[in-house]
Amino acid sequence: MSAQYPVARPRRLRRTPALRRMVAGTRLHAADLILPLFVKEGIAEPQPVASMPGVVQHTRDSVRKAAHEAAEAGVGGLILFGIPAVKDARGSAADDPDGILQVALRDVSAEVGDSLVVMADTCLDEFTDHGHCGILTPSGDVDNDATLERYASIAVAQASAGSQMVAPSGMMDGQVGAIRAALDDAGYGNTPILSYAVKYASAFYGPFRDAAECAPQFGDRSTHQQDPAGPLGEALREIRLDLAEGADAVMVKPAMAYLDVITRVRDEVEVPVAAYQVSGEYAMIEAAAANGWVDRDRLIMESLVAIKRAGADLILTYWATEVARRL
Ligand code: PBG
Numbered sequence: 017m018s019a020q021y022p023v024a025r026p027r028r029l030r031r032t033p034a035l036r037r038m039v040a041g042t043r044l045h046a047a048d049l050i051l052p053l054f055v056k057e058g059i060a061e062p063q064p065v066a067s068m069p070g071v072v073q074h075t076r077d078s079v080r081k082a083a084h085e086a087a088e089a090g091v092g093g094l095i096l097f098g099i100p101a102v103k104d105a106r107g108s109a110a111d112d113p114d115g116i117l118q119v120a121l122r123d124v125s126a127e128v129g130d131s132l133v134v135m136a137d138t139c140l141d142e143f144t145d146h147g148h149c150g151i152l153t154p155s156g157d158v159d160n161d162a163t164l165e166r167y168a169s170i171a172v173a174q175a176s177a178g179s180q181m182v183a184p185s186g187m188m189d190g191q192v193g194a195i196r197a198a199l200d201d202a203g204y205g206n207t208p209i210l211s212y213a214v215k216y217a218s219a220f221y222g223p224f225r226d227a228a229e230c231a232p233q234f235g236d237r238s239t240h241q242q243d244p245a246g247p248l249g250e251a252l253r254e255i256r257l258d259l260a261e262g263a264d265a266v267m268v269k270p271a272m273a274y275l276d277v278i279t280r281v282r283d284e285v286e287v288p289v290a291a292y293q294v295s296g297e298y299a300m301i302e303a304a305a306a307n308g309w310v311d312r313d314r315l316i317m318e319s320l321v322a323i324k325r326a327g328a329d330l331i332l333t334y335w336a337t338e339v340a341r342r343l
Contacts, residue, residue: 046340107143125178168198193261220296282327
């Protein structure tokens, strides 16, 4: 063994922060980040979400402020979720022009203008009294085609309230095509669709159901969301169908437990790929950090870098504003 052995020394490029920064293969950018925001009708003060420390249900005023802060930090986009004061079986507030989500879309758009992309989650679960993502049949199944009509109407209401992009998340078959046709007919041919194309029936959504007050009153979403153990081909098929129906960008959700799916989707399509770092991913890191078991700030960055490295162009994360400030 010569004195020079080993000749190959990968550690040479890791020696200083400047070297590591220069050779980094994955760079997060504030514009890649999309901040989900919850706005609740009829509350005077923001309400903390117990299972998501640091996340609140916003008032009309506080959501404007949060949007302003995100814009100032350089965040790429916002996605709004509405929680109405009154829910019913068909989720009437979801496409009411005066419904909380439409009101908030108008407020937020007036606040931030074009400085970031304002979008809306297009679904029914926050608006129905039974907590399901669609219209139910008498036997309690989600009626796919009756739900499509509702989604189409909701998307038009959101676009006319200023949503610059709509994001259907209900996993009904044909939802992208139905929404595309309705937007085009209503004069919103330029409003893009970010489709939650690959969405698993995941326990990682647990805290979201507190935040959006949308836990199903009975049953679950496993007849429409994908089985975590389902074949990978199912994810690719969902993507192809959504693209054929006119999706402009596609999403994989959750993120961290599905990095392999993100990579496969990234390799398969030309459109932007988004990944949603969901409520449970957020809650796990915050909870472990609160116990002093992990380094919160490093873990947040590491989790986002992993999602980006897997192939996501866009990342929905509840830490968007904080991280954008840090970048
Ligand atoms: C449905 C929707 C859900 C999430 C985003 N959109 C809940 C569900 O499908 O049950 C979950 C987001 C998260 O967990 O952070 N409107």
